[in-house]
Amino acid sequence: MTKFQSLREAVAENLHDGDTAAFEGFTHLIPHAAAHEAIRQGRKDLTLIRMTPDVIYDQMIGMGMVKKVIFSYAGNPGVGLLRRMRDAIENAFPRGLETVEHSHAAMANAYEAGASGLPCAVLRGYVGAGLKAVNPDIRSVACPFTGEELAAVPAHRPDVAFIHAQKANRKGDVLIEGIVGVQKEVVLAARRAVVTVEEIVDDFEGLHPNLCVLPHWTVKSVVHVPGGAHPSYAYGYYARDNAAYLEWDKVSADRALFAEWMKTNVLGVGPDVFAARVKGL
Numbered sequence: 001m002t003k004f005q006s007l008r009e010a011v012a013e014n015l016h017d018g019d020t021a022a023f024e025g026f027t028h029l030i031p032h033a034a035a036h037e038a039i040r041q042g043r044k045d046l047t048l049i050r051m052t053p054d055v056i057y058d059q060m061i062g063m064g065m066v067k068k069v070i071f072s073y074a075g076n077p078g079v080g081l082l083r084r085m086r087d088a089i090e091n092a093f094p095r096g097l098e099t100v101e102h103s104h105a106a107m108a109n110a111y112e113a114g115a116s117g118l119p120c121a122v123l124r125g126y127v128g129a130g131l132k133a134v135n136p137d138i139r140s141v142a143c144p145f146t147g148e149e150l151a152a153v154p155a156h157r158p159d160v161a162f163i164h165a166q167k168a169n170r171k172g173d174v175l176i177e178g179i180v181g182v183q184k185e186v187v188l189a190a191r192r193a194v195v196t197v198e199e200i201v202d203d204f205e206g207l208h209p210n211l212c213v214l215p216h217w218t219v220k221s222v223v224h225v226p227g228g229a230h231p232s233y234a235y236g237y238y239a240r241d242n243a244a245y246l247e248w249d250k251v252s253a254d255r256a257l258f259a260e261w262m263k264t265n266v267l268g269v270g271p272d273v274f275a276a277r278v279k280g281l
Helices: 007-014 032-040 055-062 083-091 104-115 183-189 242-251 255-267 272-279
Strands: 020-023 046-050 066-071 098-101 120-123 139-142 149-154 160-169 174-177 192-201 211-214 221-224
Touching: 007 032, 007 192, 007 221, 020 032, 032 055, 032 160, 032 192, 032 255, 046 055, 055 066, 055 083, 055 242, 055 255, 104 120, 104 149, 104 183, 160 183, 183 192, 183 211, 242 255
Parallel strands: 020 046, 020 160, 046 066, 066 098, 160 192, 192 221
Antiparallel strands: 120 149, 139 149, 160 174, 174 211
């Protein structure tokens, strides 16, 4: 049964110390509000999975919550480095960080395998690539039908997944429009799924082929958080806040400035701040 909860309740009930968690969104519908609530609740020793770790993972890493990241590309989109992540890797500040790096294709296939209940994903990839030398989770298998050498990686099965979407109906079905990324796969692969949404409606109207509907039985908790993807964008609701990403590059470059920014903008505010910021854009 899908629960309609506050963000505080949903995070407290579904994200625990030591969990493997995925906060997914591919340039679009990134669940910033959910990640900030996890920071406020002080979760620790997390393993984070994400195709493209960006600002929210930089913030969680910088707050010392994360022991391991399983990822493909990591960076501040359109700007440059994740400076808190780099500080953790190079200087173990505020703690050491284990990294497991994959390609985008391997990450997507690993989610698909998890969603399908399979132990691993098999794909054409990594041929001639050096990543296998630093990631022992990349193995080779022979196709039993053709003998072709293929790559194999472990399936992703997070304890909990967080995504943001445009709408949920009263039953808890979730509508995602625009760039879907791997949101569907991560929800189906996870043991628990929390979805923050821009609005809750009686029913979905004006449906078109370029969308995804997650049925209510795939979702543990739905939370109404208008603006919950900011500073990323939500198709049909608000645009990407490019200035925020540029600001983050400066903020994250200095440990003291980072700590002050987090105190002011995350630790001291609740989910309503997202809606207020989006209305001001």
